[in-house]
Amino acid sequence: MEDEALFSVISKCFAPLGETDWNELTERTLWTDFIDSACGASQDERALGPEVRCDGGGGEGRLTLFRKHRRVTEIETLCVPPTYAERRTFFARHFTGGLPESALPIESLYTEWSDAPGSCFGRQRGLYLGDSATYMRELVERMGLRVPDGYSACPDHLALELDLVAVMLRNGIRTEAHRFIAERFRWLPDYRVRLIGIQDDARFYIALIDLLICIQVREDRRMRTKTVAERNVSACQREETSCQRRQ
Amino acid sequence: MARYGMLINTKKCIGCYTCLVACHRQNNLLPTENFIRFEERETGTYPNVGVENIPLQCMHCEDAPCAAVCPTGATYIGPGGVVAVEEGRCIGCKYCMAACPYQVRVVNESTGTVDKCRFCTVTATDGTKTCSCVEACLTGARTFGDLDDPESDVSKAIVELNAKPIAGDLTKAKIFYVR
Amino acid sequence: MTFVPVWGGIIACYLFLAGLGGGAFITASLVKRMHPEATGVVRVGRVIAPIVVIVGLCLLMVDARGGLYNPLRFVFLLTNPGSVMTWGVVILAVFVLAALIVLLMDLIGKNEAPAWLVWVGNVFGILTAAYTGVLLGVVNTFPLWNNALLPVLFIVSALSTGMAAVMLGGLITCPEQVKGMVDLTKVHLVLPAIEIVLFFFLLFIVAHVSTAGAASVAAMVSGGYALAFWVGIMAVGLVIPLVIEIRALRSGDNRGLAIAGDVGVLIGGYLVRYIIIVAALPVVLL
């Protein structure tokens, strides 16, 4: 599965979808393909270009092992997507606003409303239509696209952010896509905390978020240390092999 | 050059917090970032009691202890005698907060820097006619203006009402109170 | 609105470590002069001095979040020569530099550090200790801080904690060298005694000059901080070490007790800063 398809699938996991569409998405071959691709993205870390992970010296072997173990459980969780009925219940209880169990995947709700002078609510959190929403709307429009009607309160809905990545990748503007991933998905750790806090079993969604966080962290580092990154490729590969040996 | 100051008539203050919330809105503040602090004083004994609500905020002192102790020069006395904070220099050591005798400086929890009343009208670019607290005050307890201009509302009111800084000559404060 | 202390544990720790560093360096110089053979103890002091001050400075930077998030802003620290904190930065910088060079020369062992450099270290060590007191002392919002006794108390406490730290290090790494230092034990004995006297005067005077001062003192001796004050500072930090030292003078060394006494001095020293920072109440100007 191509990267763009990977993002497209995750996007659809967070968006309202009809039963037929959901069944089509989670149909066996496509989903297996998605899982493979997800494994790739989280494990061999080559999904989005050259690997740059470097967890420091010394003890990283164990750390990597631990991470790998965690990722294995993540992948296992992802292997069994929720049924349409399960998903509908989850959306009705958690991706609906104003409820004690609300956990809407909308960036504005987890970031500062605005730090620009001349905004009404300043740096408060937990408000719709913050700077990230305005940015998303304008970006989407500048690129010649349109925010769908259902998302007017939340152009910075995770599903749209992911969808935009998929669209960018599909259209071959990869550098921008990578930058977008690095910049936009910084709110996901806070969102992950919210998902952990809900009463229902949110493991499927948490696993997707973990996958995205993993990709974001890598892209962020890559953006910041582009040149260093290239130098480190070989070193990291060495670490990878030594790790495999220990296993 | 103007020398800006304010008069606060506590006899008119009903302690309604309107100035505080208006200030939040005007200056993009966090809910915890209060440029105005209220003190309430009760006098007398039941049933002969008096109540005084005293809003405090940066007094824009001429002898500003905050500016004196600021190690990075982030706090300075700017045009019009307005004590200002240059956020880009502030390291958030909070020495100014300790030095301020009026406890009217606050930490912006989001940036870690210290901030306070800016006499917002002086720097406002959005057509604001006077400080948002003055504009919002329901009872006209606040008057803002140029202390050097004897004809300004604030100068005339200070004379007429015999208003004094809250702590006398302590820091040559430029907010005058009617008590 | 109730008053919330401007600073807390982190800054208390910074003041404590800065004083301790100064005190440790001076202790090392003292030991070198009086017991040149006790090189282990001297080295302990010279190792401790720069390290704790550097740690203290790091704590300061952690507390100053505006700078922590934008480290380049620390460059501006030298731009206001009128600020005690600016002097502090200079003093601490010179001290750390001197102490580091002395330590390096000591470690390399080829040449003794020149006497003038050691004296620079000693002088700036005292200044470092004094600075921590003056930093608070010039703030006239808080009567508990704004008096001439506080810097003196902080200097004595700095010497006391510095000495305790060096002795503690000595007792752990080279106990046999520490054994013979009866004269130093006497100094070590005098400091807590002076501190108790200074503390008494400080509280007595502060309690009498203003209501805010009285309230601050009340908070320390009978209010929310009473336990920390009486048990932490007075008992653990001053009286017990004093008793231990007296006992040591009379009936000889006991390593375990000496270690306990030194640890007590350190705990007490930290609490002195902490409580003086958090118990101080501002003058009410209304």
Add this chain to the structure above:
Amino acid sequence: MSEKAITRRSFLAGSAGVATLVAGGFVGFGSWKQAKAAEKTEQPVLATAHSMCNACSSKCGFTAYTIDGKLRKLIGDAENPMCKGKLCARGYGYSQIAYSKDRLTDPLRKNERGEFEAVSWDQAYSEIAEKVASIIGSDGPQAIAAVQDPRPSGKYYTTRFVNALGSANVYTHAAACDLSRASGFLQTIGASTYSSDIVNSKMTMFIGRNYADAIRPSSVAQLQQAHESGARIVIVDPRCNNTIAFADEWVPINPGTDLALILSMAHVLVAKGLYDQEYVKANGVGFDDWAAKLVSYTPTWAERITGISAGIIERLALEFAEAAPAASIEQGWRAAIGSAYRNSGETARAVCLFNTLLGCWNQKGGALFTSTVNSGALDEGRFPKVPKPAVPLLGLDDYPLANPATGSVLQAAKLAKDGAIKGMFFYQSNMAAGYANPAYLAEALGSLDLMVVIDVQMSETAMLADYVLPDTSYLERTEIPEFIDGMVPAVALRDQVIDKVLPNTRPVDQIYGELAEACGVGEYFPFTVEELADAQLRTVGLSLESLREVGTSFFADKAYAYGAVPIWNTPTGKIQFTSDACVKAGLTATPEWLAPSVMPGSDDFRLIGGKQPIHSHTQTTNIEDLMQITKDYDLTRVWMNADRAAQMGISDGDTVQISSSVHSGTVRVKVTERLNPTALWIPSHYGCSSPEQHTAYGVGLRQMDFVPFHIEPAYGSAMTEEVIVTVKKVGA
């Protein structure tokens, strides 16, 4: 690589399928922000709209400024008679609700497990309609009822919808607000309220009314003006509230005894012949009966009850006589004469009669019946008339004096519990937390077959509902015009300020119209809210367009003039010193002393409530900016008189346990000289029990929890302060 069509489908491209995009359009977040900031400082594109606040029921008019469609600033409209150019803290703070994460985003239905789940509008409508049909089928339309806290559109559409279903049962929050006042006034002067001409008065007495803590900016301004021009302002209140800033005297009365004070002042006037005898004779009926009763209400008698010395009572009466007719007792609102005590309704009657003794009706500086303008009749073709329901408003049999315009919503709750009312709709009403004992109300509303709540966030009432329908916030909709009484009557408009923030929310007019459609009575809603607003305005010579321009418009030709003799709209056409209806309802013909139903002893307290200037009941406590003030200043504390506290060994800031017969809770104490020793004062806003309101949840105590469920005889009010509590220091 198995590429399926689905993975190539994009939300962003719309329906067409794969998107192609302009690569050059990409810009990083940082540069975007910089460009944005530059654009704003260079040329901020401000859009403005006039609208009305919804933070309390005053509905102040303001101009809203928006940048990029987002709210920037609110400025009170100088023209608006409610705000006179100023908004209060709540007005600024509450504007945040539009963007709050706690807003309801989708219609909700409670599932079998008692949890809310999102459903589609159509599903919600059809299920509600099915239940409505089944209730009407089995119990008739009178088993349907609605409750609303009056707002322009809400009031109109709720009433129209319920009437269209064939039911007359539309209630307001009045039973927990001003029901006794309105009902008592109706019995004496035939009007549900009046306005004291404070600015021009020589003396005005406020009984339990508190302009400075329950703010309407124009009222604060009037009071200030009166005070500054030398009017004598007297505050009768167990608590020395913040209005004292503009008052001359605080009369620290024992709560629940205001009736005794008024009767005794009347005694002084009548005994000394210092009342306007001609006026009384010309306008009143039954005065002699009242005068006969007044004989025994001497100031010495009243001193024992009210705690106010006889000398002060006599002096106040004489001052009134001196100032008359430029003097009055202000009309009050909630509390003492509104709904607090067993004698609230009778106190309201006595207030009107006392004002009559002063001869102050429609006199400059007295008590006025100011001018009103209302919408005229509309074209019945476009706005079809709803037939009058066959069965009148339920509850009036049991509480015959209750103002029929609002009814007693508490009796409605009782009827719901008894099964006479089976389906209830709520609009902008947090009945379950604010009107009476929440445990009782939860049980009563829990026995409904159908409960539908329309609101913007999950209130305690919404928590009990079977269906919750998400409303737009007040900034996101246009409503029908609000006609405002006054010296110069006016009309103001709530207009849409920002686009709908949440796409799946709907404005109240649309919700009721669609509900009506689903229930088969859609023929009564063939118009949009704009059409209705415009038609109403055209009956008074305006249009929606013209009112949009100015926000507030005045009817100068209808301005009030002093001196007109009012038409007393009572059964006798006179001011009724005696009322047959009251006798029929089991009360005395003239207002006599009626003790409150409970009285505190020397070891306990009467729990009384009141407002703080930053909150409107429970409605604003979920606003972070406002709640932060509560936290910063520890505003959830209960107030206790300093002497009582000293006796009990309680100091300022101590935590105490408060217990009534039905509830118990712990809270910190503010020890103060500003409170009558028999009272314990609690702010009435806190104790939110809805976890969906993340900011408000669990902060402070809820006054209503302590109040047992009971209803004021004859009048139907909540008697919110008929409760005795004991106080115990925690840890003592």
